[in-house]
Structure formats: C-alpha cells, structure tokens
Amino acid sequence: MAPRGVIEHQGRLLSYQDLGPLDAPVVLLIHGMVSDSTTFSRAAQQLAERGHRVLAPDLLGHGDSDKPEDGYQLADFADSMAALLTELDAREVTVVGHSFGGAVAMQLAHERPELVRRLVLVSAGGLGRRVHPVLRAATLPGAHSLVRFVVNQRTAALYRRPRLHRSLRLSPDVVANLGRAGRGLASPPARTAFFQTLKMAIDPFGQRGSLLESEDVRLDLPTLIIWSERDPVVPVAHAHETHAHLRNSTLEVFPGASHQPHHHSAQRFTQVVSDFIAAT
Secondary structure, three states: OOOEEEEEEOOEEEEEEEEOOOOOOEEEEEOOOOOOHHHHHHHHHHHHHOOOEEEEEOOOOOOOOOOOOOOOOHHHHHHHHHHHHHHOOOOOEEEEEEOHHHHHHHHHHHHOOOOEEEEEEEOOOOEOOOOOHHHHHOOOOOHHHHHHHHOOHHHHHHHOOHHHHHHOOOOHHHHHHHHHHHHHHOOHHHHHHHHHHHHHHEEOOEEOOEHHHOOOOOOOOOEEEEEEOOOOOOOOHHHHHHHHHOOOEEEEEEOOOOOOHHHHOHHHHHHHHHHHHHHO
16 A cells, blocks of 8 residues: 555545656546545556556545535546646646546546646546446435445444355455445445435436537547446447547457456556557
C-alpha cells in the first residue's frame, strides 16, 4: 500500500495514493462506484515501476475520502479531480477512468483541457444506455432500505468471515471486491453517497444516455479504450461504438468476462497503457 496524502477542497478532504518518481509524467487513476483506489493496486504499482508518477484518489463519498451529504454530480467529481491535479502541480496528465470513473475522466477532460493530455477509458460508464440490471434495480423506490437492511455495520462482520468465503468458494479477488463494496455501503454516509451518485448516472431503464451525444467529449484527444470481451456490467458493444465515434482512439479488447481488466489482467493492462503513452 502506497503512502496516502490528503488535500482539502471546498472544505472536504480528498484522500489519494501517490506512487512513483515525483518528477515523472503523471497518470491519474479514477475508480468507479462502490469502489476505491485499491482496485488499481496492481496496475498502480506496475505503472510506477515503469517510471510513471501514479495518483490514485478515492472519489468523494468513497474509500478514505470525506462523505458529505451532497456534491455528487458529475461536475463535482471532475472539479475535485482538477483540484487534486492543481494542488500537486500536475499538467499534461494521462487520465484513466474505470466504470463510472470513465465518465468522470471525460468530464474532467472537457472542463479542464489544459490538465489532460490523453484518456484511457476502462469498461467506462457514460457511453450508452445499457448497464447491468442490478444497477438499474438499485434506482427503484425501496432499494435504499433494502441495502441498509442487508449491508450494515452489524452484517459486515459476518461477510468478513473466512469460513463463509471458503464455503462459497470465493476467490481472493472476489473477496477483495466484496470488501470494497461493503466499505462503500455499510455506513449511512457511504450509502447516501452511493445512491446519490447512482441516481445521477442511472435510472430504471439504464444509464442516462451517452456523453458521446453531448459536447462533453473531446473528439480529438488521444484515447485508449480497454474492455473485456464479455464484460458483465457494461457491454463491450459500448467500446466498439466509442472507438468508431472517436477519431483519435485505439481499442484493446481483453479476453474474459471481468469488469476490471486493469486488475484481472494487470500486467497486460500496464503494458498497453505504457505503450499508448509512449506512442502519443
């Protein structure tokens, strides 16, 4: 685990990891909903070993960052990422966004083009309506109460039991993912942050449209699109459609059915990202 830093933005604390040489080109890693910066642990370490300075923040409402009662619009997240880069005097940054973090990355590039040199969209949200039915169902009335009943401080201890993990034959990666989800839902402030973020991005019929249909995507920005061929959360069709739409994009489709290719195939991911940075 890399040392953590903290910045204050608009009275709220934003936690981040900082790896690699301080004078190296910066790679910003933005995670998705019900997650935190640890989803990038493997990739972040490998990118740092390849000579990049890697910043991996916890978005507001997630991980070790503050969990305010409001401020979960897409522009709010992009603004806090810009504040982090400005505080650390980072320019010409490669911004990597996973899942919902992909939408944040695109918004950041639109609002603060002087900060962003290139984009990497990993199983990204905000590129079409289709999304996993569970996320759509979570926007329905009563979902908040159901999650509060199932995931809370009392049940968290049960879910952490190794005996349960063994009986369900859960892999260490699945256990780690469930742990991140549990931390993102167990406390009332974290649940509030999740549901506010979710309902901003998704409704019962799917994602709230595509940023490609708006003016919030820079068509000329060098963009690398990374997806798994059988992504269970956001279909790979979004990757192909985005690649066709963005004239300066490169598409890499990894084998398998992971929604986290940066974690599941970390070595290939870091190689592809490093090659993309070198080529652009």
